[in-house]
Amino acid sequence: MIAIIDYDAGNLRSVEKAFNYIGEDVVVTRNPEEILGADKVLLPGVGSFGDAMEKLNKYELVDVIKEVVRRNIPLLGICLGQQLLFESSEECPGVDGLGILKGKIVRIPDKKDLKIPHIGWNSLELQNNGRLFKNLQDGDYVYFVHSYYLEADDKEIVKATTDYSAHIEAAVEKDNVFACQFHPEKSGDVGLKILKNFANI
Numbered sequence: 001m002i003a004i005i006d007y008d009a010g011n012l013r014s015v016e017k018a019f020n021y022i023g024e025d026v027v028v029t030r031n032p033e034e035i036l037g038a039d040k041v042l043l044p045g046v047g048s049f050g051d052a053m054e055k056l057n058k059y060e061l062v063d064v065i066k067e068v069v070r071r072n073i074p075l076l077g078i079c080l081g082q083q084l085l086f087e088s089s090e091e092c093p094g095v096d097g098l099g100i101l102k103g104k105i106v107r108i109p110d111k112k113d114l115k116i117p118h119i120g121w122n123s124l125e126l127q128n129n130g131r132l133f134k135n136l137q138d139g140d141y142v143y144f145v146h147s148y149y150l151e152a153d154d155k156e157i158v159k160a161t162t163d164y165s166a167h168i169e170a171a172v173e174k175d176n177v178f179a180c181q182f183h184p185e186k187s188g189d190v191g192l193k194i195l196k197n198f199a200n201i
Contacts, residue, residue: 002199003038005065006030007055009045011183015078018185022192024199032064040199041068044185045080046145049105050092052080062098069100072176074201082172082179083148091148100177103152111165117147122162122170122182130159130173132180134197142170142180142187142194149181 002019004012006028019026027034035041043065045052056062068075077085086097089105097105108116121141126133149168152158160171160180171180178198184191 001038002026002040002042003035004028004042004044005035005061007045007052007059007061009047009052009055009080011044011046011079011185014183015042015044015185018192018195019199022196022199030059030061032060035061035064036067036071036073038073040074040076040201041065042076042078043081043084044078045084047080048091049080049083049089049097049148050095052084053092053095053097056084056098065098066100069177074176074178074198076198077177077179078185079146079181079183082150082181085177085179086150086152089148101152101157101172101174101179102154103150105148106151107148108146108165108168114165116165117145118164119145122164124160124162124170124182126160128156128159128173130171131201132171132173132178132194132197133159136190136193140190142182142184142190144170144182146181 083105086103157172157174184194
């Protein structure tokens, strides 16, 4: 069973449908027992870093997520979910992230002829043997929607990058914690393979 953490963020149903499509049992929940009893846990999301942290605190999910990590249950953050795993974001100065991974979230720099938010398909440069990318190719395309991106302290955890006005760290992995800035659930066959790889971990 895969638990998708429900904290009133957008896009939860798209992720649920994608996992159902590849034959996985999924529950969308904020019940701590269901989350901690799951085989895998997902933290998806779109929206504001500050609003999301407020909701995670409101629903008393911060400690639950940290317990998921402590128990070595595989955890996947998607889009805003990746950003929340880190310490802080320029989007909401003074708001602490989950701090599960070390690093900060910064705004994509303005650049002539590039629109922000970054919306669309970009190719990935794979590195450091990420388990999410098993049997995928360097240069495979995935779908992004974001205005902020990760700068991880430890570059060894970065498993995929892309370029859009900056060198964007598009996916990370450390022990049982996985995350991607792009949306695998909206990335066609490549995205489904990534979700399947996570489900098989």
